[in-house]
Every structure is written in structure tokens, then in C-alpha cells.
Amino acid sequence: MADDEATRRSRLGQLVRLARRQTGETIDEVAARAKMSPVTWRNVEAGIRVKAFSLGKVERALGWHPGAIEHFLATGEEPSPSRHTDELIDWVLDLDRPDSLKVIIIRALRQGGDPIDAILRSSASSADKVAAIETLRQGQSMWPSSQRDPAT
Numbered sequence: 001m002a003d004d005e006a007t008r009r010s011r012l013g014q015l016v017r018l019a020r021r022q023t024g025e026t027i028d029e030v031a032a033r034a035k036m037s038p039v040t041w042r043n044v045e046a047g048i049r050v051k052a053f054s055l056g057k058v059e060r061a062l063g064w065h066p067g068a069i070e071h072f073l074a075t076g077e078e079p080s081p082s083r084h085t086d087e088l089i090d091w092v093l094d095l096d097r098p099d100s101l102k103v104i105i106i107r108a109l110r111q112g113g114d115p116i117d118a119i120l121r122s123s124a125s126s127a128d129k130v131a132a133i134e135t136l137r138q139g140q141s142m143w144p145s146s147q148r149d150p151a152t
Contacts, residue, residue: 008073010047015078017045019062023110029121034061063110085109091139097131104132 020030031041034057043050044058055069059079068079092105108118119132 005073006047008076009049011078012069012072013045013047015072016058016062019064019110020045023062023107030061034058088139092135095135097135101128101131101135104128105135108132108136 020027023030025033027041027045028038031038034041036054036057040050040054041058044054052070056066058064059066059068062079063085064079071077072079088109089106092102092109095102104119104122104124105115108115108122115136116133119129119136122129124132
């Protein structure tokens with residue numbers, strides 16, 4: 001059983017690293033956004049055991065379902081973005097907008113948390129940031145209630 005757990009923690013580390021790289025963030029950047037130390041994030045990516053509340057922060061930062069990591073460690077079923085995130089990404093892909101703008105929005109959605117903050121932190125041009133935020137505002141009714149008003 002201990003070997004299964006070690007194997008799953010190692011695989012979890014690979015999945016977390018892959019998901020982080022898809023956002024284009026460094027460990028320091030994603031750890032700061034997740035409100036955890038870069039050392040803890042590195043431990044997760046290395047497959048080292050960390051506290052459960054830290055795993056919850058990783059889930060939120062990557063836009064995974066709450067409890068997805070615990071479920072993976074118990075069953076081996078790999079975490080994935082939340083269904084709501086998938087729905088938002090589908091909505092973005094269906095928009096009549098330039099692909100470059102869609103990429104900015106999708107990266108922001110995959111980062112978890114407030115996508116507007118993610119867009120503002122991105123390296124996109126100011127004009128692209130404005131266009132991406134305006135597009136998100138148009139689809140704001142689809143967002144989870146916790147993300148509808150970033151000021152709250």
C-alpha cells in the first residue's frame with residue numbers, strides 16, 4: 001500500500017507540474033497566487049507528502065475540483081479542471097473573437113481563481129487585456145458566484 005501511495009504522489013507531482021506549465025507560470029508565481037510557499041509547491045511537484053490544506057490550495061490554483069487530489073491519491077483517478085471551467089472554456093472557444101484573445105482568456109481560466117486577475121498578471125498587451133476582460137464581462141453570468149464580482 002505504501003508503494004501505491006508513493007507511486008500516486010509521484011504521479012500527482014507530474015500532473016501538478018504539467019498543469020502549472022500549461023498556465024505558463026513559474027513555481028514562484030503559482031505558489032504566490034495559491035498563497036503558499038514555493039518550497040511547499042516544489043514538494044507537491046516532487047511527490048513529497050504535504051498537509052491536506054496545502055493540497056486544497058493546489059486544487060484551487062489549478063482550477064481542479066475540491067477534493068480531487070485526495071480522490072486521486074485514494075483511487076488513482078486523475079484530477080481534471082472543474083466541469084464549470086470546461087464549460088467556460090467551451091464558451092470561449094465558441095466566441096467570434098481572434099484566437100489570440102481566446103488563448104489569453106483560456107489561460108486565465110485554467111489558472112483558477114479570478115480570471116480577470118490572471119489576465120491582468122499576463123504578459124499580454126494592454127489592448128489585449130482590455131479586450132479579454134470585456135469579453136469575460138459579457139459572459140459573467142456563466143461564472144461561479146464567487147467570481148462574479150472580483151471586488152467582493
